[in-house]
Amino acid sequence: MARLQLDTLSKRYGDFYAAQDVSLDIADGEFLTLLGPSGCGKTTTLRMVAGFVEPTSGMIHIGEREVTELPPWRRNTGLVFQNYALFPHMSVAQNVGFGLEMRGVAKAQREPKILEALRLVRLEHLADRLPRQLSGGQQQRVALARALAFQPDVLLLDEPLSNLDAKLRQEVRLEIRNLQQRLGITTVMVTHDQEEALTMADRLVVMAEGRIQQVGTQRDLYERPATPFVAGFVGRSTFLRGRMKADVLVLESGLSVRCGRRLVGDAVLALRPERVTLTAEPPAGFDNVFIGEVEIVSYMGGLTDVHVRISPSDRIIAQIANGEGVRLPEVGNRVHVAWSSNAAIFAVPREKQPEAVH
Amino acid sequence: MSTVRRAPREALRTRTRRRRLGSIVLNGVALIAFLYILTPLVFVTWLSFYLQSIPSYPPQGYSLRWYSQAATNQQFIDAFVLSAQLGVIATAIGLLLALPAALGLVRVRFRGRALVSNILLMPLIVPGIVLGFALYVFQVEIEIRSGLPVIGSFWGLVWGHVLLTIPWIVRLIVASLEGMDRAQEEAAMNLGANRFTTFRRITVPAILPGVVAGALFGFVSSFGNLEMSLFLVGPGRTTLPISILQYLQWRIDPTIAAVSVIQIVIVVAAMLFTDRFVKISRVV
Numbered sequence: 326m327a328r329l330q331l332d333t334l335s336k337r338y339g340d341f342y343a344a345q346d347v348s349l350d351i352a353d354g355e356f357l358t359l360l361g362p363s364g365c366g367k368t369t370t371l372r373m374v375a376g377f378v379e380p381t382s383g384m385i386h387i388g389e390r391e392v393t394e395l396p397p398w399r400r401n402t403g404l405v406f407q408n409y410a411l412f413p414h415m416s417v418a419q420n421v422g423f424g425l426e427m428r429g430v431a432k433a434q435r436e437p438k439i440l441e442a443l444r445l446v447r448l449e450h451l452a453d454r455l456p457r458q459l460s461g462g463q464q465q466r467v468a469l470a471r472a473l474a475f476q477p478d479v480l481l482l483d484e485p486l487s488n489l490d491a492k493l494r495q496e497v498r499l500e501i502r503n504l505q506q507r508l509g510i511t512t513v514m515v516t517h518d519q520e521e522a523l524t525m526a527d528r529l530v531v532m533a534e535g536r537i538q539q540v541g542t543q544r545d546l547y548e549r550p551a552t553p554f555v556a557g558f559v560g561r562s563t564f565l566r567g568r569m570k571a572d573v574l575v576l577e578s579g580l581s582v583r584c585g586r587r588l589v590g591d592a593v594l595a596l597r598p599e600r601v602t603l604t605a606e607p608p609a610g611f612d613n614v615f616i617g618e619v620e621i622v623s624y625m626g627g628l629t630d631v632h633v634r635i636s637p638s639d640r641i642i643a644q645i646a647n648g649e650g651v652r653l654p655e656v657g658n659r660v661h662v663a664w665s666s667n668a669a670i671f672a673v674p675r676e677k678q679p680e681a682v683h
Numbered sequence: 684m685s686t687v688r689r690a691p692r693e694a695l696r697t698r699t700r701r702r703r704l705g706s707i708v709l710n711g712v713a714l715i716a717f718l719y720i721l722t723p724l725v726f727v728t729w730l731s732f733y734l735q736s737i738p739s740y741p742p743q744g745y746s747l748r749w750y751s752q753a754a755t756n757q758q759f760i761d762a763f764v765l766s767a768q769l770g771v772i773a774t775a776i777g778l779l780l781a782l783p784a785a786l787g788l789v790r791v792r793f794r795g796r797a798l799v800s801n802i803l804l805m806p807l808i809v810p811g812i813v814l815g816f817a818l819y820v821f822q823v824e825i826e827i828r829s830g831l832p833v834i835g836s837f838w839g840l841v842w843g844h845v846l847l848t849i850p851w852i853v854r855l856i857v858a859s860l861e862g863m864d865r866a867q868e869e870a871a872m873n874l875g876a877n878r879f880t881t882f883r884r885i886t887v888p889a890i891l892p893g894v895v896a897g898a899l900f901g902f903v904s905s906f907g908n909l910e911m912s913l914f915l916v917g918p919g920r921t922t923l924p925i926s927i928l929q930y931l932q933w934r935i936d937p938t939i940a941a942v943s944v945i946q947i948v949i950v951v952a953a954m955l956f957t958d959r960f961v962k963i964s965r966v967v
Contacts, residue, residue: 377869397872404873410866414888427875475874 327388334383403472424475585666777848811910835917848901859893
């Protein structure tokens with residue numbers, strides 16, 4: 326168990342930065358998740374920590390040890406691979422005991438530790454099976470037990486849930502989180518699934534194009550995204566683009582949106598669907614009210630998404646909580662969409678930012 | 684109403700019928716191919732049990748005399764021993780050369796990789812006569828220049844046969860290396876195994892079927908080689924295929940059939956035996 330520090334870590338391939346100036350300080354026992362689309366540098370970062378990718382520059386510390394130059398087998402990290410990478414010719418027990426064996430632990434001393442690790446993932450009854458005799462979920466747990474059995478300083482998880490079906494994923498998610506908290510092991514997970522990231526981590530790191538976009542808690546990222554990319558990647562947003570005049574954003578369609586913030590030049594504004602109010606009659610108490618036509622109504626159980634076109638080039642997504650007596654608008658209805666200027670979660674100069682998703 | 688409903692059912696029936704017809708055709712073709720391969724083997728085996736010495740139909744009776752004939756013929760025994768030694772040694776040397784070559788081809792990105800890979804397959808493509816002749820000329824040159832007895836020597840023969848085994852071994856090891864999940868090696872290193880331990884404990888077991896299959900095929904192609912060996916054997920040193928050919932120049936009795944059956948049985952037994960330990964069918 327140890328603190329993990331990455332100091333301006335970069336990996337360059339020719340002119341291309343797979344990861345650039347990644348600096349993170351992960352506390353002992355913290356669960357940190359690297360989140361981003363494929364190619365954002367999250368996996369490269371994880372592999373630099375594990376020692377499979379040699380950084381072009383920067384430093385890595387695990388606890389007091391500087392490990393930047395150390396080969397993978399001298400780092401004492403436990404890595405769970407996306408495809409589990411179990412050794413097919415070894416039994417579950419041999420797989421789990423491999424790390425101990427490599428550390429010169431005698432066979433007699435290995436056995437109780439193997440059982441203990443298997444007990445953590447509730448698989449002690451399958452110790453003698455071969456990996457191919459296990460289900461995907463069981464293989465995943467063996468991989469986890471194998472990565473924990475030798476008590477690594479840091480646990481690394483590379484998209485550990487992506488090969489499981491949706492229902493199992495929910496379960497394993499909680500299980501990994503519980504285990505991590507019980508053992509108090511410093512953990513770094515890589516994922517592209519924001520829901521996964523939101524439910525598991527103490528802190529999240531959103532990456533795009535090799536760089537860290539934002540580091541923070543779930544709430545920080547959702548309510549105060551630092552870049553349009555984060556606003557689009559964590560949760561959903563409607564983006565409005567235009568030019569700032571004092572505290573008003575003038576959209577390309579000519580509509581004026583009050584932002585409650587003064588900026589200069591081109592800017593992007595992001596709105597969370599649940600912060601937008603939808604009414605039939607003109608509502609009171611909002612400083613942004615537009616009339617539009619309902620284009621899409623998509624019912625999703627507890628919530629309904631309503632897409633409203635307020636100009637030929639602008640469409641707002643509003644979210645309605647379904648419930649007793651809630652009347653849903655219909656496609657083609659004329660409605661009022663409204664939000665107060667402080668609901669705009671975000672407004673920044675539109676510079677060279679990574680393109681937001683959606 | 685009923686016609687509307689019947690239409691799709693009929694279409695379904697036609698489709699099922701068509702699919703059934705397709706599978707009959709496929710099975711038929713497979714059967715023909717199978718018979719084509721198997722017929723000569725069946726006839727050779729049958730012939731080896733004939734009583735009469737001139738192969739003619741119908742057989743006048745059955746006996747095992749040709750087997751005892753073959754087993755007591757000193758020429759065949761010597762040739763068999765030589766071919767077996769040759770095959771084992773050539774395969775062993777072939778393995779030592781081909782394993783690093785295959786690792787290099789798969790794991791190292793270098794210029795001319797495709798070229799090297801094709802050159803390593805050459806002995807399969809170049810006719811045995813050409814290969815044998817070229818080697819023979821080369822060995823003559825070496826002998827003239829160095830005075831070493833190369834021509835017709837055992838090691839001269841081994842040299843040629845190593846060339847026969849290399850393409851098989853390289854191909855099959857390359858195939859199993861390419862099919863291997865490299866994350867397993869990374870997992871081993873992550874767990875504390877250095878490169879050598881990882882190779883020994885993870886890579887070797889993973890590619891073992893390819894290594895064994897390659898060795899087996901290499902051995903078989905060495906054991907059965909005739910054309911190239913013709914140029915490389917020396918006096919009093921004949922391989923089994925050559926002694927079969929020599930025997931056939933004078934007689935056509937079923938001894939040859941018996942020798943062939945023994946050969947077939949050995950190869951099939953070797954394949955079945957190794958398949959019990961490593962699933963060769965996975966790589967070939």
